[in-house]
Amino acid sequence: MKRHDPLFTSWLVKCPSAEESQRLQQRLRTALDPDMTYEDVVRASPEGAPLSSAIPHRLGDYFSDIRLLPGEQAGPAAFRVVFHRRADARPFWKDLMVRTLQEIRKSSPDATTTLEYRGDEEPQIQGALR
Amino acid sequence: MAEDEGSASNPAAGGEAPESGVGAAGTIPLHHGTDLGSANDIAVNGLEAARAAAFNGGGEFWATVDVAMADLFAQVNPAGGLPARLDFELPVAVLEALLTSNPPQAYQHGADVYEFLPTAFATLNAFMANRQVVSPVP
Numbered sequence: 001m002k003r004h005d006p007l008f009t010s011w012l013v014k015c016p017s018a019e020e021s022q023r024l025q026q027r028l029r030t031a032l033d034p035d036m037t038y039e040d041v042v043r044a045s046p047e048g049a050p051l052s053s054a055i056p057h058r059l060g061d062y063f064s065d066i067r068l069l070p071g072e073q074a075g076p077a078a079f080r081v082v083f084h085r086r087a088d089a090r091p092f093w094k095d096l097m098v099r100t101l102q103e104i105r106k107s108s109p110d111a112t113t114t115l116e117y118r119g120d121e122e123p124q125i126q127g128a129l130r
Numbered sequence: 131m132a133e134d135e136g137s138a139s140n141p142a143a144g145g146e147a148p149e150s151g152v153g154a155a156g157t158i159p160l161h162h163g164t165d166l167g168s169a170n171d172i173a174v175n176g177l178e179a180a181r182a183a184a185f186n187g188g189g190e191f192w193a194t195v196d197v198a199m200a201d202l203f204a205q206v207n208p209a210g211g212l213p214a215r216l217d218f219e220l221p222v223a224v225l226e227a228l229l230t231s232n233p234p235q236a237y238q239h240g241a242d243v244y245e246f247l248p249t250a251f252a253t254l255n256a257f258m259a260n261r262q263v264v265s266p267v268p
Contacts, residue, residue: 005208042245044234051234098202105198115205 005093009083010117011101016110018076024108025068025079031103032068032081034060038096062086062093066100080116082123157219157259160193160244163203165211169263172216176255179248191246191254193218199242201267214265218258228253 015021030036040055059066064084071078081104083097101113117123162172171181183189194200197215204213228236228250235250246254 004210006206009206041240043229043238044236045230046232046234048230094203094206097206098199101202102196102199113202118206118210 005085006118007085007087007120008117008122009085009097009115010123011081012071012074012078012114012116013081013104014071014074014078014112014114015108016077020108020111021077021079024104024111027107028068028081028104031100032059032066034058034063038099040092040095057092057096059096062089062096156222158195158222158225159217159219160195161197161200162191162193162216163200163205163207163267164214164216165204165207165209166214166263166265167211168207168209169214169216169265173261173263176258177251179251182248189248191251192243193246194243196242204267212265213267214263215267217260217262217264219260220254221257224253224257
């Protein structure tokens with residue numbers, strides 16, 4: 001099997017309440033800024049000598065955009081996060097996406113994240129919020 | 131990739147113990163998110179460099195101590211297959227030996243993720259215990 005990474009990945013986020021959904025989206029608008037950088041701290045200790053390096057990963061280098069969209073039929077307590085991967089993104093794009101989803105779960109432990117779509121065609125969801 | 135906190139001394143390796151979920155028997159539980167076919171293949175046949183390279187250029191194998199993180203990776207597995215999680219345990223002393231070898235055969239990313247290079251596969255295959263495949267994942 002060959003590796004095929006989709007250009008679009010859409011997750012449905014369900015929150016306990018509409019208020020929590022709004023709070024989470026507000027927080028994400030900052031966290032998903034293309035200039036936000038995640039530092040991957042890599043460690044090893046060859047022959048017992050600790051080595052550590054921090055590799056910066058800028059969101060905008062991996063994603064053309066990351067959109068927050070309405071949950072539609074899922075109701076006001078839900079919203080969607082659509083990751084649009086850059087065609088030339090290095091494999092770490094998936095790590096950044098998973099880290100973002102983890103932040104959602106940490107920020108709102110009762111929220112659920114469900115993969116709704118993965119593919120190369122843009123998902124048909126109306127009403128962009130940002 | 132993934133995490134948990136914890137510590138344990140490792141006289142055999144003489145270095146710092148990994149920062150995660152160390153079991154009472156000196157093993158660390160690790161999780162790898164993938165597709166069902168790959169999970170079953172690794173569980174039965176072990177890791178093989180050529181197969182790993184088919185999915186990423188470097189052919190490395192990634193695992194995490196964070197079950198939820200592995201589940202997320204499973205859902206976006208590159209094969210597009212049925213999501214699955216491979217759970218296994220690795221002796222802490224073995225993990226330490228891989229991290230402290232020169233050149234390193236494994237790297238720790240953050241507190242929760244381990245990257246194993248193909249040079250580590252034979253060791254992993256020998257010491258990966260209690261291999262279990264979980265599918266579907268939450």
